[in-house]
Amino acid sequence: MPRSELYSEMSVVEEEYSKRLAGLADETRNPAIKAVMLAVSTDSLKHSRLYRTLGELLSPSLPLIPEEQAERIAEEIKHHIETEAEMIRRVEELLKEEDLSRAERFILELILRDEKLHHAALRRIHEILVKRETLTESALWDMIWKDTAFHGAPG
Ligand SMILES: [Fe+2]
Ligand SMILES: [Fe+2]
CATH class of the missing domain: 1.10.287 (Helix Hairpins)
Known part of the structure; x- marks a missing residue:
């Protein structure tokens, strides 16, 4: 196929x-x-x-992103990268609480894994925009597979 x-x-x-x-x-x-x-x-x-x-x-x-647009998007993405980092810190703080129920802990850990992936994915996108790489140069593959394999690992 x-x-x-x-x-x-x-x-x-x-x-x-x-x-x-x-x-x-x-x-x-x-x-x-x-x-x-x-x-x-x-x-x-x-x-x-x-x-x-x-x-x-x-x-x-594939459509290319115009230079000025790439710069503007890259700048805006920085803000989102910071937000993800802040949410990671807050979830990690919450996970230190000793009176968490198993359901609470399970859901917080689920969110933490997603946030780490979001953070890494946005950083990669930012890098691509700054370096003006095209997304066909296996960058998307690297982003999806490397980050998923890393953050999806058990424990
Ligand atoms: Fe997020
Ligand atoms: Fe799936």
């Missing part, structure tokens, strides 16, 4: 899976279980969009 077809098929699988899990979450009353189901559902929708993007990256005519 050509890779473009594979990506579009995987995008559809993720989207359908996401909807189905959201439906199941709707029937679930326990707030922690419901919230985690919805979080995985939202992530699957994100994966669906990322697979579609991977398909678009195979197209030979």
Whole structure:
């Protein structure tokens, strides 16, 4: 199967899976279980969009970002990188509390993993914008795989 077809098929699988899990979450009353189901559902929708993007990256005519726009976006992204760093500090602080329930700890750890990934992903995007790299030069692959492998590691 050509890779473009594979990506579009995987995008559809993720989207359908996401909807189905959201439906199941709707029937679930326990707030922690419901919230985690919805979080995985939202992530699957994100994966669906990322697979579609991977398909678009195979197209030979990718739009370039104009110089001034790249600078403005890079500048604005700095603010978001700082926000992510601040949220990481706050979650880490909360995780030191001794009276956390298991559900509380589980959800806080889930958020922390996401925040670390957001922080790393935005830093990578910032670097790409500053260096004027194109996103086809395997930068997106590096970003997704290296950061996911690192932050997704257990423990
Ligand atoms: Fe997924
Ligand atoms: Fe975040």
